[in-house]
């Protein structure tokens with residue numbers, strides 16, 4: 110069958126054209142809202158990932174575990190790594206870019222915090238409210254992370270997981286996170302960070318892959334872990350006790366597992382109809398590229414913990430704890 114390789118190449122080229130033509134680039138916070146509204150309305154992401162739209166924690170070295178349990182575990186690992194569990198019950202916590210509230214509910218239910226979760230996507234906020242039983246002290250609101258109307262110092266802690274790549278103005282984002290903390294309040298952040306190109310310039314291939322990864326999932330830009338620290342330290346609101354760690358190894362299995370999950374539980378996808386199957390297949394190349402970028406060290410899972418400076422200020426270099 111001499112025509113078979115030709116046919117396969119033709120189909121692959123067509124699939125690649127559809128993939129590249131169907132990209133979802135960042136244009137504004139509103140374009141991010143539209144993407145998440147779609148991803149929430151069609152139910153596919155929730156069926157497969159549960160109520161957490163973030164990577165899972167598999168340990169370091171990683172060990173096999175349930176796909177959705179690994180996501181809840183990431184929340185607990187981050188709470189303990191950052192010492193957030195030492196805050197007294199009743200502390201006010203803001204979850205910036207809260208998705209459909211998976212982390213917010215854990216933080217309220219298991220640690221006793223009073224949580225406000227905000228997202229740019231109104232569909233996510235509707236879903237977060239629907240998923241939250243009345244006895245869990247979580248409120249949710251549609252809000253742009255760069256235009257939050259709350260007064261300075263309104264929260265004891267600010268939490269943000271995997272929202273930063275959607276935010277174009279990284280310095281303003283860092284300023285807002287710190288502004289909303291009371292002096293001495295605690296910031297906990299997890300971000301997808303690209304390798305610092307000042308230390309090792311990006312190859313043409315790496316630049317190409319990063320631009321595909323930005324355009325496919327509505328990301329504005331990836332900051333390096335170094336740049337995130339610089340933004341926090343440059344904030345006029347003051348940042349002290351900043352410490353960071355790289356959790357790339359512990360989160361890496363999330364990528365292959367995201368694909369396996371679709372095959373492990375095909376009915377979760379099939380029961381949503383043929384459009385969901387196409388949508389699911391459509392995300393595969395991006396997931397594979399993410400896995401490649403993770404393995405290569407081009408993208409890293411950075412975690413950050415800091416405090417807003419007290420009234421006596423601080424230079425950000427003290428009380429640096431070792432990475433968790």
Ligand SMILES: C[S@@+](CC[C@H](N)C(=O)[O-])C[C@H]1O[C@@H](n2cnc3c(N)ncnc32)[C@H](O)[C@@H]1O
Pocket residue numbers: 138141142145160161162163205206207208209210211212227228229230233252253254255269270271272275276
């Ligand atoms: C990858 S999801 C993470 C969701 C959630 N943190 C979780 O871990 O399940 C990114 C979240 O950031 C939110 N987001 C992106 N840009 C935003 C903005 N400008 N203002 C508020 N939320 C934003 C999205 O709506 C979405 O909820």
